[in-house]
Amino acid sequence: MKKLEEISSLSYVLLLRGINVGGKNKVVMSELRQLVTDMGFANVKTYINSGNLFFQSEKPRADILAQFEQLFAENYPFIQYFSLFSQEDYEKDYRALPDWWHRDLARKDVLFFTEKMDKERAVERVRSFSLRDEVVHFGVLGIYWGKYTESEYLKTSYHKQLMKEDFYRQVTIRNSKTAEKILKFLQH
Known part of the structure; x- marks a missing residue:
């Protein structure tokens, strides 16, 4: 039987556009994982260097989007476009x-x-x-x-x-x- 916090938490993937290509728009995945963990997201993982970020959250989707927009504006201003999908939608x-x-x-x-x-x-x-x-x-x-x-x-x-x-x-x-x-x- 699942714990209550597991039931209410959803899995997401965030796909970044145009990072780590030809030495431009560098994002170190370990640093990104730490920043996202510090934002309060759980089970933060990445896959390869092209910007595939996985995490879990209980927050409403609109709040998640706002947090990532702020994160990118403050730390990675070159990230203008990204996709956010829940496991269910994917x-x-x-x-x-x-x-x-x-x-x-x-x-x-x-x-x-x-x-x-x-x-x-x-x-x-x-x-x-x-x-x-x-x-x-x-x-x-x-x-x-x-x-x-x-x-x-x-x-x-x-x-x-x-x-x-x-x-x-x-x-x-x-x-x-x-x-x-x-x-x-x-x-x-």
């Missing part, structure tokens, strides 16, 4: 994925929506793309994108159009292996 989006996501494609990525972006506009723009050797699924938390063959990658909309879109600098992208690992971290 699992629900993952269960709704189409069959192709579970197949062995050349590349699979998730363009996770961030808190401040215009999600509807991003979906509208991607819907207008002419897909070539690729497939797209619009989830609640992001856009799931598969590329069938590596040889055609440079001709895909993912490569030719996506990076030119204004919303591209607002999504935080994880490959399918990292997305799967995030799910496992949330479940344990």
Whole structure:
């Protein structure tokens, strides 16, 4: 039987955009974990250096967002975009994925929506793309994108159009292996 504090505490993942890339926007994960622990969050963990932060909290989501916005403003002002998902929401989006996501494609990525972006506009723009050797699924938390063959990658909309879109600098992208690992971290 679970203890009362375990029942009321929810697991979350916070995905940071654009950190530790090419020596820019450096965030030391051990320092971030300590700052988040000091903010009162429990079971704080990170996975790889690209900004995948896990924690538990009983606080309302709006309060969590406000705390992280303040943390970033004070300590990491270059962090303008991030995603915050509960375990429940992440699992629900993952269960709704189409069959192709579970197949062995050349590349699979998730363009996770961030808190401040215009999600509807991003979906509208991607819907207008002419897909070539690729497939797209619009989830609640992001856009799931598969590329069938590596040889055609440079001709895909993912490569030719996506990076030119204004919303591209607002999504935080994880490959399918990292997305799967995030799910496992949330479940344990």
